[in-house]
Amino acid sequence: MAVGETKKATYTIPVGPIHPALKEPIQLLLEIDGEKVVNTDVRAGQVHRSIEWLGMNRNNPVQTIYLAERICGICNICHPFCLVMAVEQAANIPVPDRAEYIRVIAAEMERIHSHMLWAGVAAHEIGFDTVFYLTWRAREEIMDLIEYVFGNRVTKAALQFGGVRRDITAEQLPRIRQSLDYYRGIFEHLRRIFLEDKTVEARTRNVGVLSTEDALRLVTVGPSTRASGVHKDVRQDQPYSAYADLDVKAITPDIVTGMVVGDVYDRIIVRLLEVKQSVEIIEECIAKMPEGPIMSEPKMPRLLRLLTAAEGEGVARVEAPRGEDIHYVRLEEGQETMSTWKVRAPTYANLMAVPTILKGMQIADVPIAFASLDPCMSCTNRIAVTDRATGRTSVLDYEELHRLSVEKTKKLQG
Amino acid sequence: MERLTPQAIIDSFRKELGKGFISGSVYEREVAVKKNKFRRLWVEVKRSAFRDAVKHIFRLQEYPHFVIISSSDLGSEVELIYHFTIYYGHHLEELSLGIRIKLPKSDLTVPTITDLIPGAIFMERETQEMMGVKVMDIPDGRRLFISEDVPEGIYPWRKDETGPQKLLRVLPGRQPKKAGDEG
Numbered sequence: 001m002a003v004g005e006t007k008k009a010t011y012t013i014p015v016g017p018i019h020p021a022l023k024e025p026i027q028l029l030l031e032i033d034g035e036k037v038v039n040t041d042v043r044a045g046q047v048h049r050s051i052e053w054l055g056m057n058r059n060n061p062v063q064t065i066y067l068a069e070r071i072c073g074i075c076n077i078c079h080p081f082c083l084v085m086a087v088e089q090a091a092n093i094p095v096p097d098r099a100e101y102i103r104v105i106a107a108e109m110e111r112i113h114s115h116m117l118w119a120g121v122a123a124h125e126i127g128f129d130t131v132f133y134l135t136w137r138a139r140e141e142i143m144d145l146i147e148y149v150f151g152n153r154v155t156k157a158a159l160q161f162g163g164v165r166r167d168i169t170a171e172q173l174p175r176i177r178q179s180l181d182y183y184r185g186i187f188e189h190l191r192r193i194f195l196e197d198k199t200v201e202a203r204t205r206n207v208g209v210l211s212t213e214d215a216l217r218l219v220t221v222g223p224s225t226r227a228s229g230v231h232k233d234v235r236q237d238q239p240y241s242a243y244a245d246l247d248v249k250a251i252t253p254d255i256v257t258g259m260v261v262g263d264v265y266d267r268i269i270v271r272l273l274e275v276k277q278s279v280e281i282i283e284e285c286i287a288k289m290p291e292g293p294i295m296s297e298p299k300m301p302r303l304l305r306l307l308t309a310a311e312g313e314g315v316a317r318v319e320a321p322r323g324e325d326i327h328y329v330r331l332e333e334g335q336e337t338m339s340t341w342k343v344r345a346p347t348y349a350n351l352m353a354v355p356t357i358l359k360g361m362q363i364a365d366v367p368i369a370f371a372s373l374d375p376c377m378s379c380t381n382r383i384a385v386t387d388r389a390t391g392r393t394s395v396l397d398y399e400e401l402h403r404l405s406v407e408k409t410k411k412l413q414g
Numbered sequence: 415m416e417r418l419t420p421q422a423i424i425d426s427f428r429k430e431l432g433k434g435f436i437s438g439s440v441y442e443r444e445v446a447v448k449k450n451k452f453r454r455l456w457v458e459v460k461r462s463a464f465r466d467a468v469k470h471i472f473r474l475q476e477y478p479h480f481v482i483i484s485s486s487d488l489g490s491e492v493e494l495i496y497h498f499t500i501y502y503g504h505h506l507e508e509l510s511l512g513i514r515i516k517l518p519k520s521d522l523t524v525p526t527i528t529d530l531i532p533g534a535i536f537m538e539r540e541t542q543e544m545m546g547v548k549v550m551d552i553p554d555g556r557r558l559f560i561s562e563d564v565p566e567g568i569y570p571w572r573k574d575e576t577g578p579q580k581l582l583r584v585l586p587g588r589q590p591k592k593a594g595d596e597g
Contacts, residue, residue: 044536048559053570053578089443100446216477219533230503232479237508238499244450247505290447315454315497315510317481326497328484342484349481352533 026375028354028366035362040355055341061087061161061307061331062300064338068327069155071343074117077103077110078320079327079343080159085240086329087161087338089314091307094296099163100242101289106150106158107318108278108285112183113142114321115271115278118374119194122268125367126203127406131193138186145179148172161303163295173286180279187276194268195256202412204264208357208369211262218353221346222323223274224373226252227267229260234319246284251277264372271374308336322346322374347375364408367401417501420455420509423474427457430470434463454510461515461524468496468527471511475500478511480527483537485545487573491516492545494524519574523548544571 027043051071055064068079081103088095116139123131143153150156150166158164168176194200210220215228225232233250235243251273253259253266260266297303311333318325323346330340350373357369418426424438436458443452459467471478481497496513517524524541526549528534538549539558546569549555560570570578 044558048561050570050578056571089441097447216479217532219480219531232502234508236505237502238452238510239450239506240445240452242446244445244452244506245448249505250503288447315512317499317510324481326481328482328495328497330486340484340486342482344482348536349533352536 026351028358028370030358030363030366032363035364037358037361037363037366040358042351042354044351052341052343055338057337060304060336061338062304064341065159065161066155066157068343069157072345073154074114075110075320075322075325075345076155077106077158078318078325079345081107081241082316082318082325082327082343083329083341084159084161085316085318086314086327087307087331089316090312090329090331091161091310091314092312093162093306095241096163096293096296097242097290098167098292099294101285102164102166102168102294103159104242104246105168105282105285106156106164108281109142109146109149111278111321112275113139113146114374115275116142118271118321118371119190119268121371122264122368125371125402125405126200127409128200134193135190138183138190141179141182145176148175160295161307162297163293165295167294168286168289176282176286180283183275183279187272190275191272194272195265199409199413200268201265203365203368203409204268204372206261207264207365208361208372209261209263210353210357212260214353214356215262218356219349220323220353221349222320222374223267223270224323224350224353226250227260227270228262229254232324234317234324238317240316240318242285242288245288246281248277248281264368267372307331309333313340320346323350347373350375362408363401364404367405417507418474420453423455423509423511424457426474427459427467427470431459431463431466434460434466436460450506454512456512456514458514458516461517464513464515465525465527465530467513468530471498471500471513472530475502478531480531480534480537483541485541485547485571487545487571488516489573491518492522492547493517494541494545494547496527517547522546523550525550526552528553543569545569546572546576 029041029043030037031039051067054067059067065080065083068083069076071079116135120132120135120139123135146156147153149168149172150158158166210224210228212229215225215230229252231250231252233248235248236250239248251270253269255273256269297306310331313330315326315328325346326344328340328342329338332339353373354370358366361369420440424440427438428435438455438457441454441456445452457467479499479502481499484495484497486493493514493516498511498513499508500511502508515524524547526538528538535554536558538552539554539556541547542549542552542555543557543560567576568578568581569576
């Protein structure tokens, strides 16, 4: 049921420019009864950039790699990773083994930085700004390492069809190990902050619950579905690239607490343990990485000719930090661009669970519950609140919501 | 539930759908050093048998994971692929399954599967607005990504005259591309 169907008067909120404090806009329309959320409508698409259209009409596939990197600043390995694997299937391009390992190392570094970023945002949403600063300070270590290994903090331009563009040399290994040791060292500290603090627990236990059945029916992906007790992880289920050589296990919260609630607290557990898991995967990759070339076709004109002559289709799935990402590619002979390119990012699937998660919750819990999905459109720019008693619709902005959330934490602390 | 081999799954679709079954194949690719196999199944069915095909997946997996609908404009027809995965939860056991249907442009309709999989709603809304395929009995048929000011009858993923070409802004000094122009 759409929001407003039980009301006499509703109106459409104009979708304006992006709020300066936020990265990407999305709108949630909440229908409330007093303090309780009765129904939610998600409005996506305010910054639809027609990226798939550009890949199908303007760019050749090599140019599209760099476009795919820009689908999401955080997932700048996952999307091109997914794209190159789909095109490699469609055009039957081999990938050297060493490149497969370097791809996985890059993807796991990205997961560490994404989960650390999320931990900071979650702390900020409930008003723990000291923890926010602490986790983002700790995140700088992996950002420095990414810059050291791949030459750039954010868009790394590391991937190419049939391999990667930069090797990891023996001289770089001590610096990589130093960063991995740093994360192993602070893990216990972070665990105590997030999992043993009484206030964090009070604000996150039994908040934003998604049951196992709902997680399965609403096809949620990534840490959000694993926190509901579903053993679903592409790296485990249908491993791609070098993950096929490793034995990655899906992390569920019962490993720590012995039970699955499917709330925000469980999502913290899953992400925290995944940081540790990523450190272990990178170490294993470095130990197992075979010697050899990193690209199967280094000559660009020949690669482009091969892609134009190729005919076929490919589908690739990657476990991005937020969950399963999929790219479908169809190549037609003689056509320079891809004939079809379909991208589905993990937040697309997770947004469908938002109405279920927010149902019956207090408005002050909306920021942390919504943020616990780690939506790529990270914050809720504006939320329209319809009061069931008066039938009036008003717009709460992000600052107001954040203030409500912080107030609730303060009240709990006494 | 008993786990079938990829070929046995294709055979079970053929048996179940009868005349509605068009073709089925298994794609395999070896990955990385250990050469473990990456497997995907393709099943093409007639539109009349499509819902039965989706119901059949429920016999293979209690909650099939529905990933996305991809759609291609093939000229006189539109091809939809419903991407599913089954047998998840264990190392190397998951299989991807693509159900393919082709629709003539004169009759672009497809039944909804949201009654079977509630999490298919965004995918169906997107296919409806982007490709112009009408989803029958969809519980919420509003637009999802395209803004309200885009006129009706424009479908961004189409490659024919209903594509978005006429909405493109052309920068000064450049010629507009003609529909179907390559490069």
